[in-house]
Amino acid sequence: MPVTAPSFAPATIDTVIEAVEHPAQSVASLVLRRSDGQQFPAWEAGSHIDVHLENGLIRQYSLCSSRQSLSELRIGVLRTPDSRGGSAHVHDALRAGETLRISAPRNNFPLVDSRKYLFLAGGIGITPIIPMLEAVEAAGRQWVLYYGGRSRDTMAFARELEATYGTEKVKIIAEDVEGRLNLQEILGMPRAHMLVYACGPGGMLGAIEDFCMGWPPGVLHTERFVANDLGAGGNTEPFEVELSLTGTTVTVDTHQSILEAVEQAGARVLSSCRAGLCGTCETRIVSGEAEHRDAALTEADKDAGEVMMVCVSRAAAGCSRLVLEL
Amino acid sequence: MSTILHEPAIFTEDPFDPAVIADPYPFLARLREAGSVSYLEATGSYAVAGYEEVYEVLTDFETYSSAGGLGPRDIRKDEAWRPPSILESDPPIHTVMRRALTGVINPGTVRALRGPFTPPAVELTTALAKLQGFDAITDLAEKYPLRVFPDAVGIPEEGREHLLPYGNMVFNAFGPENYIFKQAFAQGDAHAAAVMKSCQRESMDEVGFGAQIWAKVAEGLISEQQATLLVRALLSAGVDTTIFGIGNTLSVLARYPEAWAQLRKNPSMAKFAVDEALRLESPFQKFHRTVAVDTVLGGVKLEAGTKVLVFLGAANRDPRKWGEDADSFSLDRSSSGHVAFGMGLHQCVGQPIARMEMEIVLQQLLERVQTIEPAGAPVPIIHNVLRGFESLPVSITAAR
Numbered sequence: 001m002p003v004t005a006p007s008f009a010p011a012t013i014d015t016v017i018e019a020v021e022h023p024a025q026s027v028a029s030l031v032l033r034r035s036d037g038q039q040f041p042a043w044e045a046g047s048h049i050d051v052h053l054e055n056g057l058i059r060q061y062s063l064c065s066s067r068q069s070l071s072e073l074r075i076g077v078l079r080t081p082d083s084r085g086g087s088a089h090v091h092d093a094l095r096a097g098e099t100l101r102i103s104a105p106r107n108n109f110p111l112v113d114s115r116k117y118l119f120l121a122g123g124i125g126i127t128p129i130i131p132m133l134e135a136v137e138a139a140g141r142q143w144v145l146y147y148g149g150r151s152r153d154t155m156a157f158a159r160e161l162e163a164t165y166g167t168e169k170v171k172i173i174a175e176d177v178e179g180r181l182n183l184q185e186i187l188g189m190p191r192a193h194m195l196v197y198a199c200g201p202g203g204m205l206g207a208i209e210d211f212c213m214g215w216p217p218g219v220l221h222t223e224r225f226v227a228n229d230l231g232a233g234g235n236t237e238p239f240e241v242e243l244s245l246t247g248t249t250v251t252v253d254t255h256q257s258i259l260e261a262v263e264q265a266g267a268r269v270l271s272s273c274r275a276g277l278c279g280t281c282e283t284r285i286v287s288g289e290a291e292h293r294d295a296a297l298t299e300a301d302k303d304a305g306e307v308m309m310v311c312v313s314r315a316a317a318g319c320s321r322l323v324l325e326l
Numbered sequence: 327m328s329t330i331l332h333e334p335a336i337f338t339e340d341p342f343d344p345a346v347i348a349d350p351y352p353f354l355a356r357l358r359e360a361g362s363v364s365y366l367e368a369t370g371s372y373a374v375a376g377y378e379e380v381y382e383v384l385t386d387f388e389t390y391s392s393a394g395g396l397g398p399r400d401i402r403k404d405e406a407w408r409p410p411s412i413l414e415s416d417p418p419i420h421t422v423m424r425r426a427l428t429g430v431i432n433p434g435t436v437r438a439l440r441g442p443f444t445p446p447a448v449e450l451t452t453a454l455a456k457l458q459g460f461d462a463i464t465d466l467a468e469k470y471p472l473r474v475f476p477d478a479v480g481i482p483e484e485g486r487e488h489l490l491p492y493g494n495m496v497f498n499a500f501g502p503e504n505y506i507f508k509q510a511f512a513q514g515d516a517h518a519a520a521v522m523k524s525c526q527r528e529s530m531d532e533v534g535f536g537a538q539i540w541a542k543v544a545e546g547l548i549s550e551q552q553a554t555l556l557v558r559a560l561l562s563a564g565v566d567t568t569i570f571g572i573g574n575t576l577s578v579l580a581r582y583p584e585a586w587a588q589l590r591k592n593p594s595m596a597k598f599a600v601d602e603a604l605r606l607e608s609p610f611q612k613f614h615r616t617v618a619v620d621t622v623l624g625g626v627k628l629e630a631g632t633k634v635l636v637f638l639g640a641a642n643r644d645p646r647k648w649g650e651d652a653d654s655f656s657l658d659r660s661s662s663g664h665v666a667f668g669m670g671l672h673q674c675v676g677q678p679i680a681r682m683e684m685e686i687v688l689q690q691l692l693e694r695v696q697t698i699e700p701a702g703a704p705v706p707i708i709h710n711v712l713r714g715f716e717s718l719p720v721s722i723t724a725a726r
């Protein structure tokens with residue numbers, strides 16, 4: 001959830017807690033109605049509200065109710081063990097019938113129109129995705145959701161989503177049964193006109209960002225539900241690449257592939273899929289160590305470390321300079 | 327969230343008309359301009375020719391299925407069921423076959439072939455450079471892949487004469503059952519039987535791609551039937567395409583003497599020249615996909631079960647992707663992203679081999695030939711889906 005404070009104080013709305021439900025282990029779901037009996041303002045899929053807690057804390061939670069009924073809002077709150085009291089307070093202190101002050105809904109995770117969507121949710125990251133599914137289904141778009149979690153009993157709204165949309169579209173992957181979401185398989189193949197919306201823990205989002213390197217720019221939309229948990233999904237630090245044939249040195253930024261960076265600097269590299277699949281961009285490593293992210297090289301080739309696919313692979317953590325035969 | 331839908335442009339010209347096949351590009355430009363998606367009256371299928379739509383169809387294998395076959399009929403409706411080849415399958419069947427094949431053909435195994443693939447090219451080009459001219463197809467493009475590729479697969483000498491006619495059949499079947507198709511299938515059974523024999527485990531040498539594919543049966547990854555089909559896929563997809571690739575590259579370079587001169591100075595550019603020639607004269611011009619679920623493409627509604635004819639060769643010349651000079655060859659252009667090898671799930675497994683064969687032949691020719699130019703009109707092959715030449719006379723001056 002975004003932690004940046006808004007530059008103005010958003011209008012607050014007083015609400016009454018209509019119900020407190022427990023859709024999964026350690027997840028509380030609050031249904032809110034306005035104290036004045038009015039409707040809530042219309043909101044867009046992906047929106048969140050600020051919740052003003054009694055102890056002075058302000059926390060942001062994504063809305064996961066239907067936008068069709070503006071008489072109530074629903075949020076889902078995971079109890080996090082190291083929380084500074086926000087989620088614990090919601091779980092332990094809030095009861096049905098009590099009042100709660102919230103902000104008007106705001107959206108930092110807007111849904112862009114596209115013909116096809118791939119939704120990826122990890123744990124409580126499902127919440128902002130729920131209204132998105134409702135919106136794309138109503139608009140007749142093609143979509144599929146992969147929802148991963150530790151076990152089914154920790155995965156809020158999983159059964160509800162399966163029942164509403166069917167298991168063709170809603171893929172529930174419980175780690176204790178099927179293992180983790182296989183991101184390589186889900187994201188290995190870039191698709192045209194498909195946007196990827198992902199919400200979940202930092203580690204998962206880091207990995208998703210890695211796998212989306214080969215997708216057209218701008219397709220990936222993410223929201224981290226724990227803003228400070230940016231867990232490392234491999235080396236995303238900028239690093240330098242020296243082109244041994246010309247002596248030029250190029251900096252590869254966090255959100256850039258080596259291929260893009262060296263092409264911008266005027267070097268020519270043969271490439272085709274730009275997704276680590278076809279092997280066309282194979283480049284000889286003169287010195288330095290690569291972190292291989294392609295699906296073209298065999299494990300033996302990756303271990304030998306003599307060549308790399310520059311469309312997706314990067315410098316290994318701790319290697320700040322790669323020298324490539326370019 | 328709304329998309330404005332429109333009807334497809336109705337197109338009356340037949341893409342499989344021999345006159346269109348002989349000179350396809352004016353037709354393809356008209357098709358591209360007609361609209362994002364056209365309906366071809368001649369074949370009763372939809373057609374996409376713009377880069378954006380072609381890329382979308384190729385990369386969205388869930389919506390645009392291969393399991394209906396690459397031809398105009400839905401092979402799933404055929405009476406006689408036959409096990410699907412890798413080209414005609416969707417995941418999960420495709421997944422195991424693809425994994426078996428990429429375990430065998432990958433950047434590492436192809437790298438090791440550069441050694442054995444070079445001497446035949448040296449030999450052929452040395453002999454040709456002594457002449458004042460030759461036929462770039464019959465004297466070179468057709469000879470080279472047959473010298474190296476069947477050996478790499480490891481099939482016996484006997485029966486190799488069936489490879490070209492067999493490939494011709496397989497690919498022509500991606501078009502309608504017209505006169506061209508019937509010609510290709512004239513002695514179909516004999517060619518098919520001979521090639522199937524070459525695909526058996528007993529026929530293989532011990533080290534080639536064929537033997538390695540059969541080893542995947544022992545590992546339990548694929549069935550014996552799938553192994554046969556995979557070797558057959560290599561034999562049918564790996565020869566004609568590369569012959570046309572080499573021939574088409576030379577047909578382009580013979581028309582661009584400055585590019586030849588530039589390449590002579592800098593032979594390491596050969597691979598970029600090959601890539602640009604593949605874009606401009608794509609050997610595999612078109613094939614079909616089957617719409618798996620009702621969908622919308624380029625603002626046009628497509629119903630499940632209909633066929634879409636995908637024009638790779640037209641996408642590779644789309645000015646919206648490649649600029650106003652899309653129809654000309656440029657060594658300075660980055661042709662990255664062209665779809666001559668397809669894109670996405672089914673993107674050509676043989677791509678590294680094909681690129682290497684083409685690059686080796688070109689580099690060896692550059693070393694020995696100072697200038698090359700057309701010496702008469704090239705004769706295009708009349709083929710339902712492949713683009714190439716039967717004959718391409720060139721005159722040359724030898725390098726001193």
Ligand code: HEM
Nearest residue numbers: 412413563564567568571609666667668672674675676680
């Ligand atoms: C210049 C030469 C070549 C061209 C233009 C070419 C073109 C293509 C194209 C466009 C596809 C994609 C078909 C689709 O999407 O349905 C393809 C697939 C394939 N090609 Fe090639 N190819 C060439 C050489 C080769 C060679 C040398 C081999 C064998 C070593 C080969 C084996 C295959 C196989 C097995 C597939 C099927 C892959 C799959 O379905 O996953 N090709 N090729």
Ligand code: FES
Nearest residue numbers: 272274279281311
């Ligand atoms: S361009 Fe295909 S692997 Fe890099």
